[in-house]
Amino acid sequence: MIDDETVRHVARLARLRLSPDEEQVMREELSGILEHIDAIRAMDLDGVPPTTHVITLENVVRPDVPVSGLTRDEALREAAHATDEGFGVPRMD
Amino acid sequence: MGLRDLTAAGQIAAVLAGETSSEELLDAHLAAIAADDVDAFLAVDAEGARARAREIDAMPERPPLAGVPIGIKDALSVRDVVTTAGSRMLEGFRPLYTATCVARLEAAGAVVVGKTNMDEFAMGSSTENSAFKNTLNPWDHGRVPGGSSGGSAAAVAERQVPWTLGSDTGGSIRQPAALCGIVGMKPTYGAVSRSGLIAFASSLDQVGPFARTVEDAALLLRHMVGRDPMDSTSLDWPGEIAAPTATDLSGMRVGVVDELMGDGIEPGVRAAVDAALGTIEELGGTVVPVSLPSALSGLATYYVLAPAECSANLARFDGVRYGPVAPAANLLDQYETTRGDLFGPEVKRRMMLGTFALASGYYDQYYGRAQRVRTLMVREFAQAFEKVDLLASPTSPTVAFPLGDRTADPYAMYMADVCTIPVSLAGLPAISIPCGLADGLPVGLQLAGPAFSENALLGAAHALEGALAFDTRPPGLVT
Amino acid sequence: MSAYEPVIGVEIHVQLSTRTKMFCGCELSFGDPPNTHTCPVCLAHPGVLPVVNEEAVRRALLIGLALGCEIAPRSIFHRKNYFYPDLPKAYQISQFDIPICGRGEFRALREDGSELLVGITRAHLEEDAAKLTHAGGRRAGAAESVVDFNRGGTPLVEIVTEPDLRSPSDVALFLRQLRQTLLFLGVSDCSMEEGSMRADANVSIRPVGSHEYGTKTELKNMNSFRFLERGIEAEIARQEEIVGAGGRVSQETVHYEPDTGHITSLRSKEESHDYRYFPEPDLVPIAPDPAWVEELRAGLPELPLPLRRRMVGEMGLSAEDAEVLTEGPELVVYFLEAAALADPKACANWIRGELRAQLREAGVEPWQSKVTPAHVAALVGLLDAGTVTVPAAKEVMAEVIVSGEDPADVVESKGLGAMDEGDLAAVVAEIVAANPDQAQQLRDGKNKVIGFFVGQTMKRTGGRADPQSVQRLVREAVRGD
Numbered sequence A: 001m002i003d004d005e006t007v008r009h010v011a012r013l014a015r016l017r018l019s020p021d022e023e024q025v026m027r028e029e030l031s032g033i034l035e036h037i038d039a040i041r042a043m044d045l046d047g048v049p050p051t052t053h054v055i056t057l058e059n060v061v062r063p064d065v066p067v068s069g070l071t072r073d074e075a076l077r078e079a080a081h082a083t084d085e086g087f088g089v090p091r092m093d
Numbered sequence B: 001m002g003l004r005d006l007t008a009a010g011q012i013a014a015v016l017a018g019e020t021s022s023e024e025l026l027d028a029h030l031a032a033i034a035a036d037d038v039d040a041f042l043a044v045d046a047e048g049a050r051a052r053a054r055e056i057d058a059m060p061e062r063p064p065l066a067g068v069p070i071g072i073k074d075a076l077s078v079r080d081v082v083t084t085a086g087s088r089m090l091e092g093f094r095p096l097y098t099a100t101c102v103a104r105l106e107a108a109g110a111v112v113v114g115k116t117n118m119d120e121f122a123m124g125s126s127t128e129n130s131a132f133k134n135t136l137n138p139w140d141h142g143r144v145p146g147g148s149s150g151g152s153a154a155a156v157a158e159r160q161v162p163w164t165l166g167s168d169t170g171g172s173i174r175q176p177a178a179l180c181g182i183v184g185m186k187p188t189y190g191a192v193s194r195s196g197l198i199a200f201a202s203s204l205d206q207v208g209p210f211a212r213t214v215e216d217a218a219l220l221l222r223h224m225v226g227r228d229p230m231d232s233t234s235l236d237w238p239g240e241i242a243a244p245t246a247t248d249l250s251g252m253r254v255g256v257v258d259e260l261m262g263d264g265i266e267p268g269v270r271a272a273v274d275a276a277l278g279t280i281e282e283l284g285g286t287v288v289p290v291s292l293p294s295a296l297s298g299l300a301t302y303y304v305l306a307p308a309e310c311s312a313n314l315a316r317f318d319g320v321r322y323g324p325v326a327p328a329a330n331l332l333d334q335y336e337t338t339r340g341d342l343f344g345p346e347v348k349r350r351m352m353l354g355t356f357a358l359a360s361g362y363y364d365q366y367y368g369r370a371q372r373v374r375t376l377m378v379r380e381f382a383q384a385f386e387k388v389d390l391l392a393s394p395t396s397p398t399v400a401f402p403l404g405d406r407t408a409d410p411y412a413m414y415m416a417d418v419c420t421i422p423v424s425l426a427g428l429p430a431i432s433i434p435c436g437l438a439d440g441l442p443v444g445l446q447l448a449g450p451a452f453s454e455n456a457l458l459g460a461a462h463a464l465e466g467a468l469a470f471d472t473r474p475p476g477l478v479t
Numbered sequence C: 001m002s003a004y005e006p007v008i009g010v011e012i013h014v015q016l017s018t019r020t021k022m023f024c025g026c027e028l029s030f031g032d033p034p035n036t037h038t039c040p041v042c043l044a045h046p047g048v049l050p051v052v053n054e055e056a057v058r059r060a061l062l063i064g065l066a067l068g069c070e071i072a073p074r075s076i077f078h079r080k081n082y083f084y085p086d087l088p089k090a091y092q093i094s095q096f097d098i099p100i101c102g103r104g105e106f107r108a109l110r111e112d113g114s115e116l117l118v119g120i121t122r123a124h125l126e127e128d129a130a131k132l133t134h135a136g137g138r139r140a141g142a143a144e145s146v147v148d149f150n151r152g153g154t155p156l157v158e159i160v161t162e163p164d165l166r167s168p169s170d171v172a173l174f175l176r177q178l179r180q181t182l183l184f185l186g187v188s189d190c191s192m193e194e195g196s197m198r199a200d201a202n203v204s205i206r207p208v209g210s211h212e213y214g215t216k217t218e219l220k221n222m223n224s225f226r227f228l229e230r231g232i233e234a235e236i237a238r239q240e241e242i243v244g245a246g247g248r249v250s251q252e253t254v255h256y257e258p259d260t261g262h263i264t265s266l267r268s269k270e271e272s273h274d275y276r277y278f279p280e281p282d283l284v285p286i287a288p289d290p291a292w293v294e295e296l297r298a299g300l301p302e303l304p305l306p307l308r309r310r311m312v313g314e315m316g317l318s319a320e321d322a323e324v325l326t327e328g329p330e331l332v333v334y335f336l337e338a339a340a341l342a343d344p345k346a347c348a349n350w351i352r353g354e355l356r357a358q359l360r361e362a363g364v365e366p367w368q369s370k371v372t373p374a375h376v377a378a379l380v381g382l383l384d385a386g387t388v389t390v391p392a393a394k395e396v397m398a399e400v401i402v403s404g405e406d407p408a409d410v411v412e413s414k415g416l417g418a419m420d421e422g423d424l425a426a427v428v429a430e431i432v433a434a435n436p437d438q439a440q441q442l443r444d445g446k447n448k449v450i451g452f453f454v455g456q457t458m459k460r461t462g463g464r465a466d467p468q469s470v471q472r473l474v475r476e477a478v479r480g481d
Ligand SMILES: [Mg+2]
Pocket: C013, C094, C126, C158
């Protein structure tokens, strides 16, 4: 159904560290859930368009007028690694 | 009868009649929250609430909601009040803005007393996925209150507040309302602004009220609906949510969804729902069977679409701008460790599922197909509403189940929303009202209607509520 | 002649110079202190929702119309998912399979007068990332980076071309003229250095005569046309070397180091990208009213290429005049206003030449100076009528730059009008008489000496003499001696 490699690939895409045990459980659970979900893969959907929105609105826009936002102190208030001026992140390599 | 036994409408009337004050109401409810034995609240802002109650008490003209206290699901952002969405990922997080629906209620005179417990990021049907604690069912402390808005439902059933806000993606208002024996309503998609609602699945999420009466639910909803410039998917609600007054259902055609009355429904639940259908006929309504062939594919469809959307919605939790962060050697490590450590198992499961369903090579088979099944669902509901005014079904296939009963089997847990999900996929309004007991536990009846039929739904629910005369007081509750 | 033919397509990101960001009301800024233009929306706080900036839509439509693109009757936004600290939602709201502007084409004019036709694949709306500052100055090895969200969420239009370009110089030509068009539309500042216009190139090579495409590499983010041109040259050379040695080009993102001229690979070992695009549920479709689109089409300014053709064909300008004067929209408007009032060629010469030269020191452009297009036309008129001489006209211009006075008034008040023929002949006669040696040399056929007399006369008359007339009068005076 879904193999270890796929689990690891998807976990990397989702940026989720899974322990080897978690990986194992995840593989079993996802496989089980996908078995149920496979019902929709058997349905005849020829000519049925996709639905993204159930509402039929179009062209919802706002005028190009500035609105006051946050002060820098507010913006940085909740950050775990704030510097004087911004949001700190560790090295990228 | 104590202040807590008054409905919200009753409390407003008492304030306006000068029989009590907002602060007195607050004290009565804060005392109940302090004595809480179901763990409904995650955070209580007594100080802020008191300040606001005094402000309202000092107003020469009271605002419409007269300073009656309210509890807010922790999925809704309230400025400077810790808002976690039930996740360690947001432990200690104080939002910098307030959700539009909460701000509207505050402007109308509601006093926010605190934040209620929930399944982490609204993913779950029992509130057992809260990172912080389990909330207990007021009717049986060994059972779940439902979810994901379990805290909001339990708080109302326990009369810790007369009403609360919840959010409903696949049934997260209606199902806990059913399991806790109260009224819960999911409005038409777009009726209530989602701005400030911590997103689970954006195309399905809606905020709605919990209350002990249909009248209270309507009153709360009245002050929440309407277009919000901060939410591109919000709509002008045509007209106004009226106070429901109907006492009969004459001329009303009610369709019973065949597919949702089958094997998966517990006999006790079916019996209570059948009895309620009988009451509908006694009130002058016509009950006719209706088929929604795709309804049973709803669950599978939902468990592709909602996880896919959540996998993107929850990607922003990376420890950079808010929330706790795991110590890490480099950027990738920070992402993976923070998210791996701080998200709970159900959230990780759904993010994995959703990432998988969107990944190249799988998109067409899963996400693409699910979107097309959704189209069928929308069409089938539209066809059904050519024949009937409302649709009726159980809200939940079971009564409240024991704590821990389903935590080991994710799909068994997902089944709790089998009756509520099809309505969510079609974006339609639905209300759950208590319609009886099965083994001493509440059973919910779900009524669904076409888009913007809230007034008709509330009216029918009100008539039925009167005839059913369900006692919302859980056994042993002292007020 | 190489055995290989380069095949190049470009993707251009253009920051729109709207007042606010793409999806929130934060004001756009350049150079303000970090993180002073943010709000919960552009910081991707929990529960926030995007709302489309209408002006960004309008500008995307203008770009699409100017590039002859098909305007989508109904376009939607997608989420492009990837994790990076400069992307706070961990997805970029962009457009995927139904962009607001579909196929179009762009014509550029080469120096030799030939046309370069570049197919436009699409032009779509999206949002810009924030700015990352790396402590070590470079990405790799930096101990810590800091994110500034001021730029995050700036509206972008991404223009993608077909792989129609065949040389680095054509790429540079195309980009320069595309930039000019965007400047004419007034949609962006288009500054490469400030990053408001950024170009990536997809480069591959194939044997001459082949019609298949080779494996392409993506040359990222050059901050000048010159570097981009050189980078593409270097990348083509690198690919030719690989293929020539029997190797294969691998699909990767590469970077050009202007200092060393070397190409380096940016992310060869990174996992393959899977952006998991899906329709953005928080936004609804953009379906521009056809009447609005037609109104925008009708209101487009005259674009550089047709304008340059008109300048050369109808106004008698040189190709070079036309190129220089269409450099930017302000200069064009300035020139066209003057050219409507006086001889276009003369106006072009004066604007390109003397006016810009005199303004250069002050760092002022013609349209910013006190000299109006009408002043230029008036001056050209005065010259035409012989009312002033060229040197005097330059002096008049200098005065108008300072005072903004009307040229005719300046001529009057400063007495800069051309001298009467009789008066001038008298002055010349005097100078010839005073310099008998030089006069004799001229008589002996040393024609160069005429310059001496002209110089003397100009000095004496303060530039009010027409040099042509002076030459004639000097020869007459010498002969008549
Ligand atoms: Mg792009």
